Amino acid sequence: MTKTQLPSIIENWFTTRGWSPRQHQMDVLESYQSGASQLLIAPTGAGKTLAGFLPSLVELVDGRFDGLHTLYISPLKALAVDVQRNLSTPIAEMGLPITVEARTGDTSAAKRARQRAKPPHIMLTTPEQLALLISHPHADLMFGSLKRVVLDELHALVTSKRGELLSLGLSRLAKLSPDLRITALSATVARPDLLRDWIAQPTQGRRTDLLHMKGGAAPELRILETEERLPWAGHSAAYARGELYEIIKRHKTTLLFVNTRSQAEMLFQGMWDINEEMLPIALHHGSLSVEQRRKVEAAMAEGKLKAVVCTSTLDLGIDWGDVDLVVQVGAPKGSSRMLQRIGRANHRLDDPSKALLVPSNRFEVLECEAAVEAVSEGQQDSEDPHPGGYDVLAQHVLGMACAEPFLADDLYAEILTAWPYRELTRVLFDRILDFVATGGYALRAYERYARLRQAEDGRWRISHPQIAQQYRLNIGTIIEEPMVRVRLIRARGLKKGKSTGPIGAGGRVLGEMEEYFFGTLLPGDTFIFSGEVLAFEGMKDNEAFVSRSFDKDPKVPSYNGGRFPLTTYLASRVRRIMDSPEEWHKLPAQVGEWLTLQKEVSVLPKRDSLLVETFPRGAQNYLVCYPFEGRLAHQTLGMLLTRRLERMRARPLGFVASEYSLAIWGLGDLSALIRTGRLSLDELFDEDMLGDDLESWLDESALMKRTFRNCAIIAGLIERRHPGKEKTGRQITMSADLIYDVLYQHEPDHILIQATRHDAARGLLDIERLGQMLTRVRSHIVHKPLERVSPLAVPILLDIGKEPIFGEGRESAMAEAANELLEEALGVIKD
Structure with a gap:
């Protein structure tokens, strides 16, 4: 135990609960009392939040401090609200004279004005609210007393423009309060020294200690073993809904994470379609109204829900309810992100967090396996902070x-x-x-x-x-697509989801959606939002009016936000798995068979080279390559390659990109052009495409x-x-x-x-990553001319010209198309 002692009232609080402060919590207190700032890296459930606030509780315990003492900054409004709840409980139990308040965009204007004049001892807020507060005259009156800033989930703050704005705000706080010290908390940091420098920069000259907390139970992570047929493409994971429903029934509370809001709406609707036992299953994502999200959060905290389908709005630090399982539906895109989400289950240091990965398609199986390996090895792939915009x-x-x-x-x-x-x-x-x-x-x-x-x-x-x-x-x-409010009304003269009378005023606001989506709808069209099937009735000012509908084939909105890129680290692991047949026994049998077929029909991508396949199909010719560098980099590559192919008179017609591969099609015989030397793949994939071609x-x-x-x-x-x-x-x-x-x-x-x-x-465009890929494969491009499509190319060809089919019809249509493509790949001749 360190020499630092807790006040008796706090020590007794620990004792009466049979607890004792953990070493890393006391280390933060000792470091702070020695005059330093801190970066604490500790596993999820290790009590990082208490470690961050312990120095504040110790200094405020006697009730003699007046003014704002500690500013807590979170990347999520929901996390700030959750921390306020969890911090207020022990303060009340100890009877400490400490005031704690949250300040977010949801806080009333009157309360925000009062907080500037008479702030609480501890304020919990977001980077945007900090920028707002320091823009007011006489900000020094509010922040002059400030002693501490606690930055929670630092890794999620520093890699975006929000982090750049926060860094500037911290520099202003350091000017207003020269004695300021910063405590930063994170569970997933790839380069700790870099983040320590990030928090040390505003308080130049002050020591910043890097504190690690080791140990804790290793997470239990596995991939869903299914008897169902794994899809070749798509992101709905509809095949697994029945198995997920049975899993939900066997657990107390399950969080089902997806990567986009449209996936959340689809999965939630799909689960309710089979919810014969009427289990309490809820939906949570950023486009829903504040009231709806808070209602779900309160129900979670009270243990009233069996499952919540959610996006990243719930994946950072939040400790609600008795969550005993996390399900990641779709590939996680990064090991650090997966570790964060796993930590929402059994949010206790000595109990293993349990998580289940449910890949949406066959390529995602490989990504999920790569994530399982990375998590088991404790490997991190969080992003580094960037130079400021x-x-x-x-x-x-x-x-x-x-x-x-x-x-x-x-x-x-x-x-x-x-x-x-x-x-x-x-x-x-x-x-x-x-x-x-x-x-x-x-x-x-x-x-x-x-x-x-x-x-x-x-x-x-x-x-x-x-x-x-x-x-x-x-x-x-945070700049999203222009949004409009979605207001639920009782349509007059409703017939087949279309109002035949005037739209009445009022109605409950369900949330917000991208404006462009409503430009694609006609009155009477139906879509899924807020977990309901709704009929579009019309627009007025900045609001879309909708009514409830029972249509069986609604559209699923496609949101522009919320997509995550596949990390470079996981991409390299996926390439390694594909290049290691001895490891395929870890994969589902149908995925192993798929890779084996690829090996027989064509060749497999090597970990440090680029496989390029060319083949005819119908009246067109195809070039398919497998960089495994993420959709953004592949889309940019497709744009630049088609320009080059045009100059080479290869007559390209278009391209399509996925997270794993890129397909270009056109009228020119690409195999013949490459064979005769009129088209050089080394020249086609040369890094100089990132120069003049990119600029033009x-x-x-x-x-x-x-x-x-x-x-x-x-x-x-x-x-x-x-x-x-x-x-x-x-x-x-x-x-x-x-x-x-x-x-x-x-x-x-x-x-x-x-x-x-x-x-x-x-x-x-992900230019930096694309440049690294082009450098990696220089002189290591493997060309395989084929007479027909390869098994590995089936998923990307399914993405070409697909019709906007929704619901179960889309799943069956894609399965039918995949069967036809696979038969082509295997040379099956139909009568």
């Missing part, structure tokens, strides 16, 4: 002007203490400041973009008080305009919200497109054009 910095600069006038030298020095911006040059900072102040060279003639002015004393200040109001309405870095494609692509829209919103050039109203997605897109055209023509090196190119390369 210019659009995020522009937002922060405007926010600091809203707080108080500033000198450029002072703000620049402060920004350098944020890890993502530690290498920011003064020239670049001045360009960003000029953009915030005037809009840049091409826009400075327009008064609406004149947001800052420099006074005689050299300080920059906002040009009008309304600028601050607009800034606070539009703060944040970007110049023509609508992708740049979509990316620019997001950067312009974050940077404050385009505002989504105005007092009393909100712009529609169409209005935002039109404004962004007009500004992009002006800048691209008159100022192509504008700071936002640069930010757009950077974002497109990193987030939407």
Whole structure:
């Protein structure tokens, strides 16, 4: 035991429950009391949250502290609410004079105003709320007393633009409170030293201790063993619904994680279709209304639910109910993400967390096996933090002007203490400041973009008080597709899901959905949302009105958010499994047979090479390759390869990309072109495609305009919200497109054009990963000309030109198409 002692009231609280503080919890307390910051890495269920708050409880135990002492920052609103509940209980049981409050986007305006004037001792919030708080004048009155910041699930914060905004907020807090110390918590960190530097940067000169907690029960992870036929493609996992239902019945509470909101809606609807015993099964994802999500969370905490179908909204740190099993439906995409989700089951250090992986298709079986191996070895593949974006910095600069006038030298020095911006040059900072102040060279003639002015004393200040109001309405870095509220009404004269009378006012809000989806619907069309089958009745302002329906064939909305890329680490493991026939005994028999057929008909991809198959089918010719680098990288590769094939007169017609492979088809005989040397695969896959080919494609692509829209919103050039109203997605897109055209023509090196190119390369095109793949396979491309489709190519060919079939019809149609393709691959001749 360390020399650090707990106050008797806290010590007695542990004793009366038969507990004692764990070593890593006392280590955090001792480190804090010695004047240091900390990064604590500990397994899920190890009591990290208590470790983070223990120094605060010790310092606040006597009731003499006045003001805000500790700021807790979470990546999820739900996690902040959960931590408030779990922290308030021991405080109440000990009778400590400590106030704890959450502050999220769901907190009422009156309460938020009161919190600025009289904050609690401990406030639990999100990066966006921190940015909002420090943008108010006299923020020093609120944060001047601050002693500690607790960053929960740090790995989930630092890899996105939210993390960049948070880093800038921490630098401002360190200025307002020079004695500030930071405690960061995480269970899944691939490079601890890098994250320690990240939290040490704002409090320069202060020691930051790296604390590891080893031990805990190893998780129990397995893949569903099914007697059903594994699909060749698709992501619904409909084949496993019956088995999942039986598994749910055998457990207390099961969390069923999926990777997208559309998968959540499909799975939830599918489970209710077979829920003959009326088990309490709920749905939880980010598009549902706050009321609906809180209702589900409360039911979980009270142990009233048998299962919850959820997305990433519940995969970080939340400890609700008696969850004894986690099911990952679909491939997990990363071992660190899988470890996080596993930790939601048996959220106790000494009890093993149990998880079941349910692959949606045959390729996902390989990914699930790779994840099981990685988890069992304790391997992490969390992302590293990135250099900071210019659009995020522009937002922060405007926010600091809203707080108080500033000198450029002072703000620049402060920004350098944020890890993502530690290498920011003064020239670049001045360009960003000029953009915030005037809009840049091409826009400075327009008064609406004149947001800052420099006074005689050299300080920059906002040009009008309304600028601050607009800034606070539009703060944040999470840019989703334009959303509309979905309001449930009682349709008048309802007939076959279509209202024949006027739509009445009012009705319960079910949540929000992407605006574009409703542009594809006609009144009377049905779709699944919020776990119900709904009929679209019409639009009014920024709301979609719907009614309940009993249609048996509703559409499933496709959401643009929520997709995860396959990590490089898992991709390399998948390649290794395919290249190791001696390990195939671990796989389901039907997957092993599939790989064996591939070996007989063609060849298998090697771990360090690229297999390229070419074959005719019908009137077209196909090129299929297997990089296993994720959909984003494959889509970019497909775009660039088709451009090159056009120049080589190979007459490509199109391409389709999956997480694992890429197929290109056209009219030219690709096998013959390669055999005769008129088409060189080494030249086709040369890294120089990421130069001029990429630039020329970007110049023509609508992708740049979509990316620019997001950067312009974050940077404050385009505002989504105005007092009393909100712009529609169409209005935002039109404004962004007009500004992009002006800048691209008159100022192509504008700071936002640069930010757009950077974002497109990193987030939407995965250029870095594609470049690494092209380097890896240089001179290691294996070409296999075939007379017909190969077994391995069956899944990707199923994705070509597939019809938008929904429900069970889609499953049977894909199964039928897969059988036909496999018969082709095996040379079966039908009469």
